[in-house]
Structures are given as C-alpha cells and as structure tokens.
Amino acid sequence: MTPNKGNGRPKIKMEKMENESNLNVTFAKRRRTLFQKAASELCILCGAEIAIIVFSPSGMLIHMWTLPARFDIATRLDIKSR
C-alpha cells in the first residue's frame, strides 16, 4: 500500500464532466443520494409525497416515488424505457 496523499474533495466546476468514468461514478453516487434524500428523508420528516423521473446520461429511464396513493405516475405517464 503506497500511502496516498488523500487530498480530500476538490471543488469542481459546474459544467458537464469530461471524464466519462468519473461522470458515471458521480452520477451513481448523486442519484443514490438524491433518491434517498427525496424519498426517505423529505417524505418521512415532513410528510411530503414525491415522484422523481430521471433519464441517465446514457438515456436509461429511472423513476421512483414515495406517493402512497395520490396518483400513479407510471401509469399516467405510460412510462417505457427507450
């Protein structure tokens, strides 16, 4: 184990990431956090109901909702993957 420097988290520019590998890792991390924050926390803490629809960088459709019964997003949108 070469001791790595461990420079911590750099500040990033708000623009599309160039490096595709980093982009995919970042997308996975942030998507996870987004869903957890949105679904688990905002819903539980505040009694909100949330639906999120995402097209990933590669065009994949991801969706989630915490709506108990108010309406059925998937049905009403007739969601299909591309």
Added chain:
Amino acid sequence: MTPNKGNGRPKIKMEKMENESNLNVTFAKRRRTLFQKAASELCILCGAEIAIIVFSPSGMLIHMWTLPARFDIATRLDIKSR
C-alpha cells in the same frame, strides 16, 4: 446582540417532525436543496434529465424539471393544484 451559543446542528431522528413550524422550515430548506441538487447539479454535471413532483405537507403541488425536450411532464400528467 446577546452572544448566542451557536450549538450547531443536532442529529435528528428519522421520523415525522412534531413541531409544525420546524417542519415547514425544514421542508422549505430541503426542497430547495433537492431541486437545486437535482436540477442544477446532476443535470449539468452528468447530462441527466430530471423531473420532480412533490406534494408538500399541506398538499400543495410543486413540480420542476430539467427536461429540455424529451417530454412534457405537466401536460402528460395534466397537473392541477388542489
């Protein structure tokens, strides 16, 4: 200005907040961050497209999307406030 203690952020339990005033403030803060994170950052950094639909604790409908042209959520859902 009485010098306040500034105790910082306490850890909270993951359950519906009791205090309604705190709940509303927290909802506003988190909703803002959620939208900014979801829209501004995930979209810009990773080229994702996102739509979010939220019913607030008081039942108000809030929605946003960063979808350029893929589809029109509002139209397809025929969204109306309650």
Added chain:
DNA sequence: TTACCTATGTTTAGTAA
C-alpha cells in the same frame, strides 16, 4: 413569515484496489 448564524452532520471528488 423571511433571513442569518454556526457548529456539526453529511456528501463526495479523486484515487486506488
């Protein structure tokens, strides 16, 4: 209500395995 403060809790970019 809104806005600011602040210490602390949480996320995360880059890197490596």
Added chain:
DNA sequence: ATTACTAAACATAGGTA
C-alpha cells in the same frame, strides 16, 4: 461495473432577529 478511503466541501437544525 463496484467498493473503500480521506479530507474538504457542503447541507442543515435549531436558534436568533
């Protein structure tokens, strides 16, 4: 693809005004 690590960046609950 995933996972772990680290330290800095960031979010945020409660308080104050």
